[in-house]
Amino acid sequence: MASNTAPKNVVTINQKLVLLGDSAVGKSSLVLRFVKDQFDDYRESTIGAAFLTQTLPIDENTSVKLEIWDTAGQERYKSLAPMYYRNANCAIVVYDITQAASLEKAKSWIKELQRQAPEGIVIALAGNKLDLAQERRAVEKADAEAYAAEANLLFFETSAKTAENVNELFTAIAKKLPLEDKLNQARGAVNRGVNLSEARPAAQPSGSCSC
């Protein structure tokens, strides 16, 4: 992925995103579809989706650089998920619209995130494999949408195969992230001449002023 030098007045904020859901719901395909424009076939790999970054413009002055962690969906790796979501800023919980059981599993992940993930984490529920809806739909969109609304989640039905709603999903998450504090710090850093591309994200201020 070629990393363009951002114009000097654009501030880029790093955020961590974790994908959760059953195996075979298409988590990896979603990520590869989202980032694919930055990859040619030469760079794809079996674990290509394990750890990727992608920068998304939010507006003309702001970009979000998402550090995207795919997780192992198999049951025996379930206890390892905290390692990935513990510091995450946002999460996508994926189910397969052709498998009702995968939505139940997704709901259980959402409960775990609400209990144990950082407070204020932005969560999106994604019903993948929309391209199979005509012949194999097992989860009604309205049902999942109602659940998402009640739990205050973003909600999209997506198709990694056709790319439907994939960019919309990631963009909606990026726009919902609460970036004001980090933006103010980053703009302050820019004004002080700090090279942001080298700096680590600043820790949350604890009452100290940054003048």
Place this chain on the structure above:
Amino acid sequence: MPSIDCKRLQKLAPKSPENQSKCISRLRYMVMLDQVESDEGGNSSTRPYVWAVLLNAPPRNADEYIRYVRQGPSPMAQKIQNDVSRTLVVESQFHSRVSQSSLSRLLNAYVWKRGALYVQGMNVLASPFLYACKSENQAFQFFDRLLQNECPLYVLPNIDGVHRGAKLLDKCLEVLDHRLYTYLLSKGLTAKIYALPSILTLSACTAPLSEALTIWDFLFAYGIHLNILCVIAQMFIFREQLIDHPSPMTLLRTFPPLNAKNIMKITILLISKLPPELYNLLARHAWDSEAGVLIDRLT
């Protein structure tokens, strides 16, 4: 971010012999999820206790170690001295805390104790112990335990286990990232060329030491065989630069600075994608000669 300190460690103490293994499993999980508390230089008063449990190395008095030190320079003393003076040269905090003479003493004592040859790379393997432990004797006990129990095949004169580790690294990389594997191969690069130091030293040859110590917490918790995947994880972190570079060996001469947390997270994802038979050979390669025969037969 919660971290493991002595207070949390004490709460884990087994109430009875029966639940000892459950407590150790709990400690291993904690080590993976939480960092062992330490300052920014990697100093930690807790780490020696964590390592003592994970390496199964209870305290021993210093009499044995002192006896070996009193024997003075071993037959390998000159070779040891040559390596000691160039150990972890970029780690200034290491050098302010660990003297060359203590590293020499420990390595010579090991040669005396085991009647073994000194193998280059043992100097790097000994260094994190001297840095992290409360005494030279404790460092010696842990070092001996690591070499005898965890990776005896690494420190044979021919470093057979390390070469097998390199072969397994290539096999794992071929499965996990075929594009990167074939690209490096097209440049004549196999793990024997770029990864032997990282394999032999359990990634401690790559700075910073403070991050290597956290990787060692993870390796002692789940097995030093995972270092092979940790090396792949390190490569994966700068995968795009490797694939874009016409001479990737110039990048592989020195791996990027360690980021232990990301390396651990990627390593766990890699485990989940390996075929079980390959993982089984990986798990045994550092200590099991029978696995070595099977590995040697892999094409």
